[in-house]
Amino acid sequence: MSSQDHTHVRPWRAIERRVSRKIRVGDVEVGGDAPITVQSMTNTVTADAAATIAQVRQLEEAGADIVRVSCPDEDSTAAFREIARAAKVPLVADIHFHYRRGIEAAQAGAACLRINPGNIGSPDRVREVIQAARDHGCSMRIGVNAGSLERDLLEKYGEPCPQAMVESALNHARILQDHDFHEFKISVKASDVFMTVAAYQMLAEAIDCPLHLGVTEAGALRSGTVKSSIGLGSLLWAGIGDTIRVSLAADPVEEIKVGFDILKSLGLRHRGVNIIACPSCARQGFNVIQTVETLEQRLAHISTPMSLSIIGCVVNGPGEALMTDLGFTGGGKGSGMVYVAGRPDHKMDNERMVDHIVELVEARAAEIERTKAPAPQAAE
Numbered sequence: 001m002s003s004q005d006h007t008h009v010r011p012w013r014a015i016e017r018r019v020s021r022k023i024r025v026g027d028v029e030v031g032g033d034a035p036i037t038v039q040s041m042t043n044t045v046t047a048d049a050a051a052t053i054a055q056v057r058q059l060e061e062a063g064a065d066i067v068r069v070s071c072p073d074e075d076s077t078a079a080f081r082e083i084a085r086a087a088k089v090p091l092v093a094d095i096h097f098h099y100r101r102g103i104e105a106a107q108a109g110a111a112c113l114r115i116n117p118g119n120i121g122s123p124d125r126v127r128e129v130i131q132a133a134r135d136h137g138c139s140m141r142i143g144v145n146a147g148s149l150e151r152d153l154l155e156k157y158g159e160p161c162p163q164a165m166v167e168s169a170l171n172h173a174r175i176l177q178d179h180d181f182h183e184f185k186i187s188v189k190a191s192d193v194f195m196t197v198a199a200y201q202m203l204a205e206a207i208d209c210p211l212h213l214g215v216t217e218a219g220a221l222r223s224g225t226v227k228s229s230i231g232l233g234s235l236l237w238a239g240i241g242d243t244i245r246v247s248l249a250a251d252p253v254e255e256i257k258v259g260f261d262i263l264k265s266l267g268l269r270h271r272g273v274n275i276i277a278c279p280s281c282a283r284q285g286f287n288v289i290q291t292v293e294t295l296e297q298r299l300a301h302i303s304t305p306m307s308l309s310i311i312g313c314v315v316n317g318p319g320e321a322l323m324t325d326l327g328f329t330g331g332g333k334g335s336g337m338v339y340v341a342g343r344p345d346h347k348m349d350n351e352r353m354v355d356h357i358v359e360l361v362e363a364r365a366a367e368i369e370r371t372k373a374p375a376p377q378a379a380e
């Protein structure tokens with residue numbers, strides 16, 4: 001059996017997703033029964049369109065569904081048009097306070113505006129931004145951050161807390177709802193995992209819009225990954241979250257990789273080869289760690305969901321192979337066993353194993369893609 005389809009026989013792996021309203025970010029659906037999307041944000045100077053397009057491209061190749069680009073000034077929104085034209089994925093324009101930037105970004109092809117309506121200013125300005133979003137088919141994201149809560153809420157609650165974050169989010173949401181604008185999602189991020197999780201749990205009860213998950217300023221690659229995995233992981237496990245962004249002080253491509261790894265670990269989304277490997281020990285029949293590292297690099301181009309087990313010896317190899325599409329288990333005398341669809345298939349020398357596994361994975365991916373492709377139309 002393939003490892004991809006399991007919940008009917010393994011009910012303990014099933015996650016019941018919170019039912020949210022579905023919105024669109026360009027041609028990508030967010031919420032409802034749409035797959036949970038993974039996003040990241042460029043960190044180039046937006047006004048440098050060429051550099052930003054190059055980074056959007058890298059993120060697309062890593063599998064990003066949506067990319068956010070910040071628009072702090074007019075030069076950025078001017079470059080946004082060229083960036084949006086070149087991007088294959090929908091772009092979210094990150095606007096903080098300036099309503100003009102919001103309007104310009106909507107006109108320049110943003111699929112979504114990240115803007116808090118309560119921060120825009122006068123009712124006229126709010127109306128103008130909402131109208132621009134409506135005219136250009138933009139959705140919006142309300143992004144509440146524990147570090148920048150409104151002064152009145154801080155006075156009311158004494159310090160940033162989940163209740164204050166949710167109240168802020170609902171205040172912003174009300175402004176959009178009062179304008180009969182419902183194409184929005186919300187995030188309530190904090191750098192503290194407990195506060196983030198509590199705020200999202202509360203918000204999930206209070207409103208039916210899709211939720212954009214993130215632990216803000218999570219940290220560098222390793223610590224940020226751990227923090228995000230705990231925060232986002234526990235929310236996703238509880239069925240909360242429709243789109244995610246892992247914030248790392250690292251290359252944004254890493255955010256996409258970690259985002260997919262979190263979703264893969266919970267069986268919520270599959271992309272590329274999910275490599276299951278043992279930590280290795282004195283029993284290993286080949287160098288597991290080095291092999292897995294090489295395979296991860298050589299299989300990075302595969303986007304077809306597939307699972308592969310690379311296990312050092314027969315203690316755990318056959319059992320893991322049973323649950324993966326392809327597997328290799330170390331044996332004695334410089335060779336191991338290749339498993340196909342859970343069954344021992346043929347022996348292979350350790351030395352040729354990496355090339356062989358890469359070939360098998362590529363062939364299997366091509367086969368899966370072929371079966372997914374629509375049948376060619378008969379010639380008239």
Ligand code: SF4
Binds near residue numbers: 315
């Ligand atoms: S599977 Fe074998 S080699 Fe890998 S950690 Fe377990 S005992 Fe060691």
